[in-house]
Amino acid sequence: MARKDLLDLASLDRSEIDHLLEQAVPFKEVFTRSVKKVPALKGKSVLMLFYEPSTRTHSSFEVAAKRLSADVTNFDVAHSSVVKGESVRETVETLQAMRTDYIVVRHGRSGLPAMIASQTKASVVNAGDGAHAHPTQGLLDAFTLKEVFPEPEGRRVLIVGDILHSRVARSTSKVLKKLGVEVAYLGPGSLLPRTCPLGIPRFTDYEEAMRWKPDVVYLLRVQMERQEAQFFPSLREYHRVYGMTHERLKRIEDAGIWLMHPGPVNRGVELCDQAMDYSRSLINTQVENGIAVRMAVLYWLKPREG
Amino acid sequence: MARKDLLDLASLDRSEIDHLLEQAVPFKEVFTRSVKKVPALKGKSVLMLFYEPSTRTHSSFEVAAKRLSADVTNFDVAHSSVVKGESVRETVETLQAMRTDYIVVRHGRSGLPAMIASQTKASVVNAGDGAHAHPTQGLLDAFTLKEVFPEPEGRRVLIVGDILHSRVARSTSKVLKKLGVEVAYLGPGSLLPRTCPLGIPRFTDYEEAMRWKPDVVYLLRVQMERQEAQFFPSLREYHRVYGMTHERLKRIEDAGIWLMHPGPVNRGVELCDQAMDYSRSLINTQVENGIAVRMAVLYWLKPREG
């Protein structure tokens, strides 16, 4: 049964997640064809509403929509002085009046996509809201993991970095847990959540975390533009304590551990240069899968009639 | 008989206005379908040339063009250092050489779209030029009024605000007068035109204006970015003297008066919060009708051959 919106992953049950991940498979298969496009959403309109700039996520959704043959319009809030002074509510009423079919929204405030969804008949896709959720990131990570481990139950993913403020950590943990994957967190004590409703082990020490024997190390991006850097003595220090250094890379290679990162990578911070060429890196695969998964999401959602 | 350009409403006769408003009806009907798109301008190209940013008008024209199946290209003058130094004439020669079919232009200088139209075979649509004209705004306002009053002759519309510098007031007044609607102005004496060729009553006092018994109160946007604010002691004072306050809202509700505004609204300035939910507000309807009317305009115009 289709839903109207995708706001977070908490509300999706296992069968819905399975359905989305299965649906992404034929969409990804389309990318190997000469014409990487299907007519599934021909005549439908997708409006991009990005209050925070994000070249990659924006492009990924835009390419996904176009590969479904939808029309994409950018509602350019970032460069508009007028709309900045306008409350989001007025913007949403405008979009509702424009009768777009899908709205892809990114905003720094948690819960804003849900508010928008409640006021419009369009299907709303949350492309990241504050520290709350980034559901398509969670889905694409799950999809990527399943390509490597078709039976992911019991596999172990160690997420490293600023867990506390990360919507990626939140959404990816949620979907992985639903698939029966074991998740653990590694980061500075001040950047780990104090309580973990999902019963997720928390480590502050790299060695200790490795003894947990992860199948995948998932490095979060250090959000330098959000001044997270203040939590670390220095970026160099971050790299030394939590980064994928050259030494650690050799160790995970020997152990056959996979590497993930949501991108864009801060080289020399989360990853050493050599990690870019690591044979078990899934970073670029995540980008490709992001488009397939977003196609599956847009195709699955059903805007309200009328 | 089709025209090449839509530059202002003064040159359109009554039958042309009627034709455009009638043509917008089936286009609006398309919005209630699952696929909100018609192949009317398939293969045609629309170039957006916005020297002033305007997220809403830009999006409205872009969506209108795409619903007609046209291709839309943004000629990004706002972010281009090169083109800023270039005279408009060179830009127009470039556009003419690119052989686009339609040019939608917004510029701070009155008469600039007409100058462009004279130099290109493309159909030019004025999307607002200085204090001169905003013809599609006038048409969408007329269309919206006719939905409420199918026989608009003799109906009364009170336009409130900075009439003197408003291209919206100018274009909307013109088209309403052509439809036989009575128009009056209300605003500070310094912001009313000194003479009114169309014989439009002018009020400076709200009470006096209400005794004129309008069917519609049309609030203009206070253009804060254009420093119109200097004409008022304060925005609070503007709201108190000319805004739709909570008290006035109750009075127009009792009198069954409709509310219009071209958007985006400055809440607390032109309108109190409660006015956003006013049952006789046509503000969101204006947005929706804007797309239908712009589709009708693009469909009606005929670029010159060759």
Next chain:
Amino acid sequence: MARKDLLDLASLDRSEIDHLLEQAVPFKEVFTRSVKKVPALKGKSVLMLFYEPSTRTHSSFEVAAKRLSADVTNFDVAHSSVVKGESVRETVETLQAMRTDYIVVRHGRSGLPAMIASQTKASVVNAGDGAHAHPTQGLLDAFTLKEVFPEPEGRRVLIVGDILHSRVARSTSKVLKKLGVEVAYLGPGSLLPRTCPLGIPRFTDYEEAMRWKPDVVYLLRVQMERQEAQFFPSLREYHRVYGMTHERLKRIEDAGIWLMHPGPVNRGVELCDQAMDYSRSLINTQVENGIAVRMAVLYWLKPREG
């Protein structure tokens, strides 16, 4: 035989250049039709990657791609803080993972499009890289010249301005020489290349250059934003010494000499006002031909499979 990328003109042989110029003819013919579009690249995707803003070149490629029925996505590096911090290599890996068919790239650094091309299966078109090359400009200039002189062998083109830093001069000279056209340079000694491998005559004096009897005077744009201006005492002085002044215009008119410029023109610097209406000016024709030639290039290139 098709190539994967168009990076510069040095690597194209005469028959390839002839093929591209011939292919542009039917594409230009399309512009005279009511529907200026062909289905040649239907379902293919073109990604615009402009690290330097360029409204004209960007629009020209975008219109060209759309007239081939391709889908165009703008990878908005210019306004993205995230991507600025990211190395180009990561961006390219992202684009490769997105599996776009064509990448049109402009960058201030010479050789960057070649680096990108080596790392992606997409066809890469260089839309200008530093002082290195601007191959589609060279091709459109050659196409424009051939419209005037169908047998261009032995014709003489005088290129005027800052030759040393100009990728236009470089690419246009290269393609013209391959067509058997004679090329000469005119400019301040400090802005002429010290050695000319192609055996191109260099002049510093206008009179002397005119005695060489050119068929075309090709004025380069003074790149004021790149502070080239520092090389001249003043723009006025530049106009006096190397510009197309009113007097010189009369002389080239008498001699039947054609005028070219890559645009956008700095009026009063490279050209006097009257030159804008010069009957033998090819400036606007260059713009139109730019789209046709870019269509031919995109149509000719073949992305690698898979």
